Amino acid sequence: xxxxxxxxxxxxxxxxxxxxxxxxxxxxxxxxxxxxxxxxxxxxxxxxxxxxxxxxxxxxxxxxxxxxxxxxxxxxxxxxxxxxxxxxxxxxxxxxxxxxxxxxxxxxxxxxxxxxxxxxxxxxxxxxxxxxxxxxxxxxxxxxxxxxxxxxxxxxxxxxxxxxxxxxxxxxxxxxxxxxxxxxxxxxxxxxxxxxxxxxxxxxxxxxxxxxxxxxxxxxxxxxxxxxxxxxxxxxxxxxxxxxxxxxxxxxxxxxxxxxxxxxxxxxxxxxxxxxxxxxxxxxxxxxxxxxxxxxxxxxxxxxxxxxxxxxxxxxxxxxxxxxxxxxxxxxxxxxxxxxxxxxxxxxxxxxxxxxxxxxxxxxxxxxxxxxxxxxxxxxxxxxxxxxxxxxxxxxxxxxxxxxxxxxxxxxxxxxxxxxxxxxxxxxxxxxxxxxxxxxxxxxxxxxxxxxxxxxxxxxxxxxxxxxxxxxxxxxxxxxxxxxxxxxxxxxxxxxxxxxxxxxxxxxxxxxxxxxxxxxxxxxxxxxxxxxxxxxxxxxxxxxxxxxx
Numbered sequence: 001x002x003x004x005x006x007x008x009x010x011x012x013x014x015x016x017x018x019x020x021x022x023x024x025x026x027x028x029x030x031x032x033x034x035x036x037x038x039x040x041x042x043x044x045x046x047x048x049x050x051x052x053x054x055x056x057x058x059x060x061x062x063x064x065x066x067x068x069x070x071x072x073x074x075x076x077x078x079x080x081x082x083x084x085x086x087x088x089x090x091x092x093x094x095x096x097x098x099x100x101x102x103x104x105x106x107x108x109x110x111x112x113x114x115x116x117x118x119x120x121x122x123x124x125x126x127x128x129x130x131x132x133x134x135x136x137x138x139x140x141x142x143x144x145x146x147x148x149x150x151x152x153x154x155x156x157x158x159x160x161x162x163x164x165x166x167x168x169x170x171x172x173x174x175x176x177x178x179x180x181x182x183x184x185x186x187x188x189x190x191x192x193x194x195x196x197x198x199x200x201x202x203x204x205x206x207x208x209x210x211x212x213x214x215x216x217x218x219x220x221x222x223x224x225x226x227x228x229x230x231x232x233x234x235x236x237x238x239x240x241x242x243x244x245x246x247x248x249x250x251x252x253x254x255x256x257x258x259x260x261x262x263x264x265x266x267x268x269x270x271x272x273x274x275x276x277x278x279x280x281x282x283x284x285x286x287x288x289x290x291x292x293x294x295x296x297x298x299x300x301x302x303x304x305x306x307x308x309x310x311x312x313x314x315x316x317x318x319x320x321x322x323x324x325x326x327x328x329x330x331x332x333x334x335x336x337x338x339x340x341x342x343x344x345x346x347x348x349x350x351x352x353x354x355x356x357x358x359x360x361x362x363x364x365x366x367x368x369x370x371x372x373x374x375x376x377x378x379x380x381x382x383x384x385x386x387x388x389x390x391x392x393x394x395x396x397x398x399x400x401x402x403x404x405x406x407x408x409x410x411x412x413x414x415x416x417x418x419x420x421x422x423x424x425x426x427x428x429x430x431x432x433x434x435x436x437x438x439x440x441x442x443x444x445x446x447x448x449x450x451x452x453x454x455x456x457x458x459x460x461x462x463x464x465x466x467x468x469x470x471x472x473x474x475x476x477x478x479x480x481x482x483x484x485x486x487x488x489x490x491x492x493x494x495x496x497x498x499x500x501x502x503x504x505x506x507x508x509x510x511x512x513x514x515x516x517x518x519x520x521x522x523x524x525x526x527x528x529x530x531x532x533x534x535x536x537x538x539x540x541x542x543x544x545x546x547x548x549x
Contacts, residue, residue: 001481002125002451004067007041009059010097012503012512019516021497024477026484027514028492028525029501034512035485038501039127039455042066045095046125047105047117055099062097068124074449075123080107083116091124093117127453128436136410136436136443137423143366143408146393149443150369155362156403162355163402169351173344180337183330190327190334193313197324202306207317210303217296220289227289231282234275243272355400362404363395370395370408373442380438383468385461386431389414391439410439433457434469441472451481458488470494489529493546498522522547 005018012034027035044054045064055062068091070076080087086108095105095117105112107120128136136145147156183190234240247268254261310317333340370393377391390413398407413420414431423435437457458469470491476482477496486492498517503510517525523543524535531539 001069002042002066002483003069004065005038005042006063006065007038008063009056010041010044010054010062010064011037011056012510013037013041014056014511016512016514018499018514020481020483022477022481023496024474024482024484024494025497025499026486026492026495027499027501028486028529030503031487033501033503034514035501036455037512038514039453039485042125042453043127044097045093045105045117046121047095047114048121054097060099064093064095066093067091068093068451071449076120079116079119079123083107083112083119085110085112085116091120093120123450125451125453127455128440128457136439139409139422142393142410143403143406145443146366146369146373146408149373150365152362152365152369155358155365159355159358159362159404160402162351162358163400166348166351166355169344169348173341173348176337176340176344180334180341183334183337187331187334190331194324194327194331196309197320197327200302200305200309200320202309202317202320204318204321207303207306207310210299210306214296214299214303216288217299224286224289227282227286231279231286234279234282240272240275240279243268243275247272359400359404363406366395366404366406366408376442377438380441380472381434384434384438384472385465385468386414386434386438388416389431389435390416390420391435392420431460433459434461434465437469437472441476444476449480451483452476453483453485455485456487457484458486458491462488462490466490487529489526489543489546492522492526492529493543493549498525500525519547 001022002020005016005020007013007016009015018038027038029035040054041064045066068076070089070091072089076091077087080091088108092108093105094107095103097103103114105114105117107116147153232238236244247265250261250265250268254265306317306320310320313320313323315323373393374391378387381387381389381391392411392413394409394411396407396409397405399405410423411420412423412426412435414426418426420426423432433456437454440452454473458466461469466488467490470488471494473482473484473491474494474496484491484495492498498521499514500517500521501512501514504513505511523540526543526546527535527539530542
């Protein structure tokens, strides 16, 4: 509910504070007094796109503050939470417009963008009038309005869940078909490449091992002679023989040396043991260097084959094994692809059937709700002196989607036999106002979370019809809040709270003033609306009669 509206330095308003109340709030005044400026100011603080120049002449900036009271579970609370703003049962919007055109907004003292304001406005307020293209006249929203009228939220959720299931199943099938098509395009290449890899069977680290052996074989002839000569120098005719002779001679002389040769004899023993290990290592090397030249040729052929295959596939030799695993996986997927596709096609078929069941159920419910809405509209239009008009909720089939397979539009025929068409194309100004009011009464339901604003929706009607308009506005305001800008005394008389908008001239400057009216003031204002500038006793009596109901 809109509780407080404060405006500073906008257009012809210098400073204005309004405290709105629950129920039906009416604003009246002469044409041009500034009633529309209040709506401009309210639209400005809610982030709506409106007049470019709002700042009052001579002022540095204009400012609007709007305070709303939020009930538990109000949709605006979720918007605040999503935007990371303080969540409270009081919502204060503040927006300023600098003289140079710059605009700045705050929500509960936090700086916000115009987008956040507009998201909040969708939850806070509805504006209806003869040029309303945001709400009931927008055919794009008619399906949602019918669904709200029918209370179809659970069935919409089920349809959307079924649509998501169908979409996911179709995506999985499409991906599998694309992968299978790609695999088929390279099947011949994969099978040939796998044949080469399987025949060669390269092992991790084999390239480095073969390269080392190859280098050793290539250098074998060059180093074999030196190694053989070294092996001979360490043998019985060389170092080993001489060391053995020296050890034998020393051991023969040890008895006469009084122990002085013991350490030398031990060292020679150790030297002979080390020499034996050296001989064994050199002999092993000579045996390794003893190879068949055909073995080198075979080794080089395998090494070159591994490296050539690696270059062919653009990988390192040690990665050929991983490449083989990947290719084998693709071939396995190709071989198993037909079975997978069949399973995925079955899943799509089942998901489509599930979606169709929920969409058909929703379509049936919409058709039943459309008939109820048309009947409710006929009941509402009769007291508004439009009993000959025909309101029809048209449902047509469209491509399936998350919200079902139906398009909904509200059409009217103002007289029997006349062609039906969209509300804003067929109805005249006064007729359109009454259609919108009747439609809003039918669609209002139990939702009183939004403040409803009707801008001169009673234009073009009077007498009993205007009285019927006022009574329906009053009924709409029960349990909620409705603001009405009106020129109709019958509508004004139905208000629970009444404000008068008037122009005054202060120091040569025209300003707009809005004042709450007392009971006596209301009588005079409604009498003025009935008779004009001169209030007659008859007009005052008629005003009192209207206020008495």
